[in-house]
Amino acid sequence: MKVNVEKCVKDYQEAPLLNSLKDYSQMDIVCFDVPGHVRAQGVEVLNDYFGENIMKMDINSSPLMDNVSNPRTIIKDSQNMLAKAYGADEAFFITNGTTGAIHIMILSTINQGDKILIPRNIHKSVINALILSGGHPIFIQPEFDNSLGISLNVSLNCIKDALDKHKDIKAVFLLNPTYYGACSDIEEIVKLCHSKGVLVLVDEAHGAHFNFNNDLPISAMNAKADMSAVSIHKTGGALTQASALLVNSKNIDVNKVQQTINMIQSTSASYLLMASIDGARLNLETNGESQLSRALNLSRYAKYKINKIKGIKVISKEMLENNGVESIDETKLCINVRGLGLTGFEVYDLLYQNYNVQVELGDIYNILALISIGTTKSDVDKLIKALDSISKSNMSNEKIKYIDIKQINPIVKLKPRDAFYKNKESVILEESINRVCGESIMAYPPGIPIIAPGEIVTKEIIEYIKTLKANNAYLTDMKDKSLNTIVVIKD
Template sequence: MIEKMLTQHNAPIYEALEKHMKNRVVPFDVPGHKGGRGNKELTDFLGANCLKLDVNSMKPLDNLSHPMSVIKEAQELAAEAFRANHSFFMVNGTTGAVQAMIMSCCKAGDKIIMPRNVHRSAINALVICGAIPIYINPGLNKELGIPLGMSVNDVKEAILTHPDAKAILVNNPTYYGICSNLQEIVTLAHNFGMMVLADEAHGTHFYFGEDLPVSAMAAGADMAAVSMHKTGGSLTQSSILLSGPKVNPDYVRQIINLTQTTSASYLLLSSLDIARKNLSLNGKEMFRKTVQFAQYARDEINKLTGYYAFSRELINHDTVFDFDITKLSIHTRKIGLAGIEVYDLLRDEYGIQIEFGDIGNILAIISAGDRALEIERLISALSEIKRLYSGDNRGMFDHEYIKPDVVLAPQHAFYSKTHAVPLEQSKGCISGEFVMCYPPGIPILAPGEKISEEVLAYISYAKEKGSFLTGTQDMEIENINVVEDI
């Protein structure tokens, strides 16, 4: 048999699905909508092709749990495109990818070094597998009130204090676009036999753009969780987990299969396949356009005064080693408005949906899919919001990050006996659950952390300003489960 020679112009899953549609196979398998015929309203809403392509795993289409043909080929092409040794298609989001890479390196009782401003998915992984976090407090920009990256000196100190740690997790970049010195952290970690894991939920474009921060694989990291759907153009919930030469891919696949569905969506899989092809062939031009849009918007917004659209001027070669210039992160507090208030005004009054707003900043995701007219509309709306709604900024909460007081490991606290108490009466207790604003999903409070007056003040302020809080069993976020006995 002559083996197929595949290039980045191929999209094996997409090609197999096209062939499957042409074969007009009679379906006596799931899904029960039978190509959409069993649910006309859904078919009319999503489109006939979408429903016809929503198929089950079958021999010609391969199986994500044990890929041997077209999915295997698509993953190999993705690994080549991202310059990794192996790639794994994920259909339960980058949350699944982050958890899989942590669980591939750490078992119950193992230590993992990480910044505290990680996404909840990373701490969720610790709840599941029982690993122990060694938190590094990130740098803090006092003017913007935002957490930064990890100082190399802090990482080195954590490594020397905990030489038995199995891995180090690094955000590359943070939600705000801040990058740590990933290459130096990789060198340090590898010298001590530790793995380096990168949360690249917002870093897909680092692999394909020019003059952007270094990607995890280029920096020598062992694994990276990449949100293809955020800046790579695939469908929401689709992601890729990348691994380097020191990682056993078959073991990683076993770990992934512990939690990932056995009924993988071919809509998500084909979107990853086609998005990878597009990035490989057109990525440089796509992200050149993205940078131009972002820089134009940043320059114009800064001309408005009051707002501060920050960028590479924050670089200090330590806690801000580099900055992702595609990120349109904007500080709003000087006009007397919390970021979440600007977020709400943009959506409710101007029909503009941005990525998130916190208590001091907003983030607008810019991509090659944007249009110049829409960029101008955002700038104009921000100008009008300043004119109509700006006020006195005295008394506003001025920082996003609160250093945690960790008393128990997340798994221990989460599965301990707990009882609910009103939030305002919980000071000094140990939290048995999460509290976070979403997005971005970085916990204000995680299981095992002592509840301080500062934490309670932050939660109260975030609620007052309209932030969407999640994490507690109490859907109203009025009560919190606290650990009864240590």
């Protein structure tokens, strides 16, 4: 089928890549290029499971469909629209998740030996980016709520003190929001950093929706941060793994950013993922305000109902009287279950196994449920009913579990890159005290390192790992999956 340009020009203007991909998939083209399934002609099971439309849109770069490594037409137009939607100067499609966007963000700004200020509750992708770049992390602790057992966000004063102490910091890395929805005073932090000539890089994986409703916290781009990595798939509606890198270009070498993207990202970037970003952006611009208002109303309804359940409370900004929390993303229901005598891990499992309810995560004291643009009232009512049932079944437990959760201040002996390339050995966990760790260990989700390469193993860290193991936390990234041993640097 030949594309009718006049017919699709309006659609093209609204979603260039999404609509062009659809038109291209309907053209009568004989394919002698990749992918090898040739529109599923060679793999019928994929056609049966995914459908003919999806398979025909799984294409590789072609003269008509532009190339993400050097976008000039359709992809360029779509990325420009994405930048405009987010109030950025530039936007780039990233198809290997916000992990890839974070790697690109750091590699394009942080050179070997450059110091970067980082909160301890960062995602593991930041540590891995420093292994790649050779950057030198200076860790700061976010504020912490002991009664709730969660890390919050960093305070303006904490950033100020660190910049005063380390005059040669090149960049500050922020979370907007944290996994639990806590946002710092990002506008004032950006102003402070820029007054000192320091870049601001932001992990906005869970804030892709912020720019589209005024009742949500401010986005990194609107706060004038230099770069932000956003998971369009997490809260914006795109397909899983579809993310974006947003840039305010005043202090950033955009050409180096594109070069870094070409170094890190596949030359066969998925058109399905890129087109889903284009479609999600169009939806957010068109329907985002109303959809997010509905999500916020559902979240407030859920909070009201859940707070009436014995032993359970939804965390709110009013409960977090702390300098590290300027605002809260209300679409994230952080539900404290400590009063049930159960851990969040146990409630997570009960919801899934007994009630067919899947929440985002469980930790020692909490579960996290995300209310998104696709959530319905029926979904929320099922969650409320399940939590009420769990409460009634467990309130006979007289002993309420108390686990002392502490913030662990890492002692950095080696830069992550140096530690990564050192010779290593495995030793018994209990015998690793005062050794330099050679691997990352973390609970996933959220993927925040308990210890990372180059840090000293302490008794406190070992005890925390044992606590997580005893409570069936899902620990990952270590060589010994049973965690009886740990990888350390050879003396």
